[in-house]
Amino acid sequence: MKKKSLMKKIFLLLSVVMLFTLAACGPKPGSDQASGKKNVSLDFVWFSDGGEGDVMKGIIKDYEQANPNVKINLIEVAFKDLQTKLKTMVSGGKPPALSRVTDTGAFANQALDLTPYVGSADQFTQQFIDSLKPYYLINNKLVAAPMDVTANGLIYNKTLFNKAGVKVPTSPDNVWTWDEYMAALKQVTEKGGAKYGMVWDFTPHRWSTLLYQFGGSMISEDGTKATINSEAGIKATEMFKKLHTDGIMPTSVWLGGENPNNLFRSGTVAAHWAGNWMISNYKDITNFEWGVTYMPKGIQRSSVPGGKFVMALKGSGVEKESADFIKYLTTKDVNSKYNKESLFMSPRKDSSKLDYAFGKDMFEIFADELKNTSPLAANDWSRQILVTKFSTDLKNNLVEVISGKITAKDAMDKSAILIDKAISDASK
Structure with a gap:
């Protein structure tokens, strides 16, 4: 009896030791059993x-x-x-x-x-x-x-361009100059039946594409001062007004709040200066053919990355x-x-x-537009906290230029003061 009792105690002891050993070797609580990593x-x-x-x-x-x-x-x-x-x-x-x-x-x-x-x-x-x-x-x-x-880019109405006999650039090696681009839009309105040459999204971001194409920027590369009122900034603003005064663009978008997407969808506008996300937005258009071509260049090509x-x-x-x-x-x-x-x-x-x-x-x-974009565009728009301090006022200043209330130089000088103040406030 004593021998059986001893053997029983030894067996129980070995069982306990084995359980502890398995527990020590096995996965810890809160871990994935297969990998041993914590959940x-x-x-x-x-x-x-x-x-x-x-x-x-x-x-x-x-x-x-x-x-x-x-x-x-x-x-x-x-x-x-x-x-x-x-x-x-x-x-x-x-x-x-x-x-x-x-x-x-x-x-x-x-x-x-x-x-x-x-x-x-x-x-x-x-x-x-x-x-x-x-x-x-x-x-x-x-x-x-x-x-x-x-990226910002140029979406165009193929049907209207074909009707007018106007060919768009098919390679980055033969993009339009701004003068060539405006002449093409005028031909599409005169011979293709377009009501307007183009529409342009009502945002400073989309407008700034023109600024970079003319060699300008909103802020200096080191972020210490405004540069929007440079000669390039003034010329870009004058060009933007000319697009409106020449009737290439309707004033209803920037002065009246009309939706440029709806205007382009109507089939009466030759081109839409917009972002790449509109490719997905416009894929359901069936009343005319449309496509994407290269934007014109000023002293250089440029888009705006985001x-x-x-x-x-x-x-x-x-x-x-x-x-x-x-x-x-x-x-x-x-x-x-x-x-x-x-x-x-x-x-x-x-x-x-x-x-x-x-x-x-x-x-x-x-993608090619981005590849050829001025680094100053990202330098400006990556300063997102700073940009929000003046972007609405910049847009309002552009509206005043279009409506003839102030000159391009006055608008850019006013904007520069606001940018310098935002930079100063941010450094405090």
Whole structure:
């Protein structure tokens, strides 16, 4: 009996030791059993302009399958509510892991510097078009990563141009001068039956394309003073007024608030100076043929870059996992998939030509416009906090020029005073 009792105690003791050994070797609580990595949840604040939200959900699903310890919660908000949502989460001490942003400067101080996670800032930035760099490399910190890029360009009514016998440039080697472009528009109105030569979006951003083509800028390269009232700025403003006074553009858009999209859709306008996102917007037009051609040049070619970015926030507790997901999103394969399926333009240098289901050739022209864009355009518009301080007044000053109340020089001088004040206030 004693022998049986001893054997029983030894067996129980060995069983306990074995259980402890298995527990020590097995996955820890809160970890993925297969990889041993801790389970994490990443909140990702997101807004959508179109169908890109569904594309992102598919990408997230693929990532989660490859990384079963990571769960990504897409928090969808309206674009108009984005900044308020982020500010509330950050000030409440619960920043999201990630956010899609347009204004990188507004949250640059709260952004995680991605540099330690990507190995080399130089190697990381070299993947993307140069004109976007000022938007996400702020004070030598990688505060975000580009997801898509936008450009201003020229959409035209093929039907009207063909009727007038006017051929558009088919190569960047033979783009119009401004004089040639205006002559072409006049011919399309006279012989093609167009009511107006062109419409131009009612925004300082779209207007500034003309400024850069004439060799100007809003702010000096070092950001210390206004340059908008240079000779180039005055000439660009005079040209903008001439387009209205000569009847090439209707005054109803800049003076009356008429929607330029609706005017172009009516089939009575030869061209629309707009952004690449209008390719997707106009794809349902069936009452006439339309396309994209190269913008004219002043002393140089130029568009204006913009885009949307993904940012990781400090203090989320999952900084490494957030940076890993950003690295995944910006790889060639994933970023190309995202932009191709969303009908966006990729910011990657090696993805300027994607096999879009619609508008492939048109996107390539917009990409070429970006390739030939003045670096001063990004230098200006990447200063987004600063620009918001004077952009509305700049627009109003341009309106006064068109309506004949002030001269181009007066408008640019008034704008320069406002820009200098904004720069001064920002430095205090």
